Amino acid sequence: MPTTPPAGGPVDAVSPLLRLTSRGAIIGQDAVIRQALVTLDRVARSSCTVLITGETGTGKELAVAALHDASPRAKRPLVAVNCGAIPENLIESELFGHAKGAFTGAHAARPGWFAKAEGGTLFLDEVGELPLAMQVKILRVLQQKEYAPVGDSHLVRSDVRIVAATNRDLEALVASGQFREDLYYRLNVVHVHLPPLRERRDDIEALAGHFLRTTCAELERHDLVGLSADAVACLKAHAWPGNIRTLSNAIERAVLLSTGPYVEPEDLPPSVLRASMPPPAASSALPDDGIDLRVAIQEYENNMIRQALDRTGGNRTRAAQLLGLQRTTLVEMLKRKGLMQRKSEPNGRGSRPPSGR
Numbered sequence: 001m002p003t004t005p006p007a008g009g010p011v012d013a014v015s016p017l018l019r020l021t022s023r024g025a026i027i028g029q030d031a032v033i034r035q036a037l038v039t040l041d042r043v044a045r046s047s048c049t050v051l052i053t054g055e056t057g058t059g060k061e062l063a064v065a066a067l068h069d070a071s072p073r074a075k076r077p078l079v080a081v082n083c084g085a086i087p088e089n090l091i092e093s094e095l096f097g098h099a100k101g102a103f104t105g106a107h108a109a110r111p112g113w114f115a116k117a118e119g120g121t122l123f124l125d126e127v128g129e130l131p132l133a134m135q136v137k138i139l140r141v142l143q144q145k146e147y148a149p150v151g152d153s154h155l156v157r158s159d160v161r162i163v164a165a166t167n168r169d170l171e172a173l174v175a176s177g178q179f180r181e182d183l184y185y186r187l188n189v190v191h192v193h194l195p196p197l198r199e200r201r202d203d204i205e206a207l208a209g210h211f212l213r214t215t216c217a218e219l220e221r222h223d224l225v226g227l228s229a230d231a232v233a234c235l236k237a238h239a240w241p242g243n244i245r246t247l248s249n250a251i252e253r254a255v256l257l258s259t260g261p262y263v264e265p266e267d268l269p270p271s272v273l274r275a276s277m278p279p280p281a282a283s284s285a286l287p288d289d290g291i292d293l294r295v296a297i298q299e300y301e302n303n304m305i306r307q308a309l310d311r312t313g314g315n316r317t318r319a320a321q322l323l324g325l326q327r328t329t330l331v332e333m334l335k336r337k338g339l340m341q342r343k344s345e346p347n348g349r350g351s352r353p354p355s356g357r
């Protein structure tokens, strides 16, 4: 029996699919994301440069895929380059390729990313990490549509669409002299910003349901029915600093840990559980005539412990997880507070019997 009724939808429910891209499904109903896709579709037919911004894990790579797929370049390559992951001394030859003998070890000519993306889309990810010297060279290709491979005096014509992405504040980098203003304006012809997950909380349930379905299918967890209402409430209360990527990881973990038939709060990462708890009494106003702080703290602690035990049907291991405590710490607190009898008391909510773990 689940401790709470399902809310995340059964595993076989259908999530709102905004777009199926070559790099995965875009799920959600948020108006800003819908508008982002409308903008990307509108500019897909041209070859204009597009800048995609957003915190880590907000779906920038999926957005680039949506743009490429909708463009006449769809049958040509989409080449993604992480500008922050290549040593500075290699970037130029990685981008533009090199001629045979251009430097020690260059035994043969080698094409660069521009050549590999010819006719298609070149995705410059983490563009804010590009060294200044490389920024000038990218600007030149954008303006003149040609480049010279390292060690080669011949210019090569280039027909690529450039899409740049960053989770950094490019305007601030421009202000501090770390990013060229002219390149910034050149990249920023069309700007699409993807909001963080905490600003599109209405999509959390659908995204969680989507990840639950895909993970259950991969791991063959046909016994898992869905997410409990409490689990969905926890997911919605969390701030998700790593955005959709960490939500996906949290659901994958929950599928691994869940005993079924529903994913319950205790199957979620402790950081997600803690976020869903009411803030300490600190947020309530101090009464005019004051309080006994020690008594108030004890009452708050006892209340939370009782709720955790109620919610887990007396399972101390799971209750400790809900409270962000070690099981031994919780047991020690129960003894000290004289709350030990809780474990064998009927909880009256039709939830799972205490497992004694």
Ligand SMILES: Nc1ncnc2c1ncn2[C@@H]1O[C@H](COP(=O)(O)OP(=O)(O)OP(=O)(O)O)[C@@H](O)[C@H]1O
Pocket (backbone or CB within 6 Å): 023, 024, 025, 026, 027, 028, 054, 055, 056, 057, 058, 059, 060, 061, 062, 063, 167, 207, 244, 245, 248
């Ligand atoms: N709307 C969405 N629907 C379904 N899955 C999504 C959605 N947005 C992102 N994801 C998934 O979340 C993960 C992170 O997305 P993506 O790699 O596109 O983020 P990013 O913004 O490029 O992150 P980073 O800045 O860290 O590179 C991927 O597994 C992606 O498939």
Ligand SMILES: [Mg+2]
Pocket (backbone or CB within 6 Å): 060, 061, 125
């Ligand atoms: Mg990315």
